[in-house]
Amino acid sequence: MKSIVILVSGRGSNMEAIVRADIPGARIAAVISNRPDAAGLSFAAARGIHTVALDHKAFADRAAFDAALAEAIDAFEPDLVVLAGFMRVLTDDFVRRYDGRLLNIHPSLLPSFPGLHTHRRALEAGVRLHGATVHFVTPTLDCGPIVLQAAVSVRPGDDEAALAARVLEQEHRIYPQAVRWFVDGRLRLDAAGRVMVDGGEFSAPAAVVPAIDEVMS
Template sequence: MSGRKRVVVFISGSGSNMEKLAEACEAPGFPAEIVAVISDKLDAAGLPKAKARGIATYALARKDYDSKQAHEAAMLGLLADLAPDFICLAGFMRLLSGDFIRAYEGRIINIHPSLLPLFPGLDTHQRALDAGMRIAGCSVHFVTEGMDEGPIIGQAAVPIMPGDTTDALAKRILTVEHRLYPAALRRLAEGEVRMENGRAVFTNRGIDGAEQILIAG
C-alpha cells in the first residue's frame, strides 16, 4: 500500500509487543509498516521472530561500543538509512539520551506496563500490588527526556484480583498491551494524534473511548 508510514521497532527481549505490531501492520488497510527491528542485545528472542516475518533485523550491542554516545551514534546512522516516520519502543530496556530523542522528537512512542503517571520505571507490577491498587494497566506515550513522562496517547486498564501475584498481573496486563499498542500506532500513523508543546494533541475527528481506554474483565 502506498503512503504507509515507515516504522522501526526497538526491542531488548522477547518482542511480544513487536509481534502484535507486526500482525497489525500485515492487516489490509493498516496505515503503517515495520521496515526494521533493532535490538541492543545480540541474543534478543524477538530477532528471529521478526526475521521469520521477513522484517530486517539489526543487533547493536552496547558492549561493542566505547560509550553510550558511540552506541547511539551507530543507531542514529542506521536510522538515517532506514528513514522511519516513527520509532516504537517495545520492551527496549535502555534509556535514550536527550540528543537521540530530539533527533526524532514527537516520533518516538513507548508502551509502559502501568497507568502513568503512576509507577514509572521498573518493578511496576509489584509496586502496584504493594500500593494496594485495585486496577492496573498500561500506557502508550510519546517519549521525552524524562523517563516515562511523555504525553499519553492511550491507556488500558485491568482489575487487580484478590491474591494476585506479579506474574499473574503481568500476564493480564500484557493481554491489553497487545491490543493497545497497535491501536495507538494506527492513530499516530493516521495523523489523529501528535505531540505539540509537550502535550498529546488529538484531531477533531474524535476519540473513540473503546480505543483509548481498554478494560479487560
C-alpha cells in the first residue's frame, strides 16, 4: 500500500478526481492546505481522510512555512506527495526533500506557458492546441520532467472560461493515471532524471491527444 499526501489551496478538484479514482494499492493519508477555509478540506474530511490546515500567513517567511509544511507531511510518511492546485511557490530545499516523489499538474502543454494565466496566454498566442501536463517538481518552476500530457483543441469563439473547462476535464483524466502508475511501481526517474513508465500500452513521456473530430471541430 502506497501512502499519498495531497496539497490543495482551494476546492482541489484534481484531489477529488484522485480520491474518486479509488486507485488500488493507494491510501490517501492526508489532505493538507495552506488555507484553513479551503473547500477541499471539507471534501476530504467527509470521506474520512485526515486533514491539516496550515495557514501560510501565520509564518514569518516562505522558508518557515515550508519547514512546517514538510514536518506536517512527514508525519504521514508518504511515498508520494501530490500538488493539486496548491498555490504556493515552494523553496528549493522543500522540493529537494521530496525529489522523485513530488508531482504537480499544470494547465498548459509544457514547456509552453509556465506560470499563471495559462489559458489567457494561450488564446493571446493563437495556439491551436492547449492542454495539461503532469510533471515531477524540480526547483525550477514548471520545468520538471514531464510524465503525461493531454491536449485539447482551441475552438473559434473560445474564452478563458470555456477553454479552462475543457482543459480541466483532461486534468481529471491524466492526474489519476499518473498517480496510478506511481502506485503500481511503473513510474520512475532514471539516472539521468528522465521519466520512465514501465510496461503497458504507454511509454513516457506520453501524450493523450483527443480524437481527431474534436481537434478538427
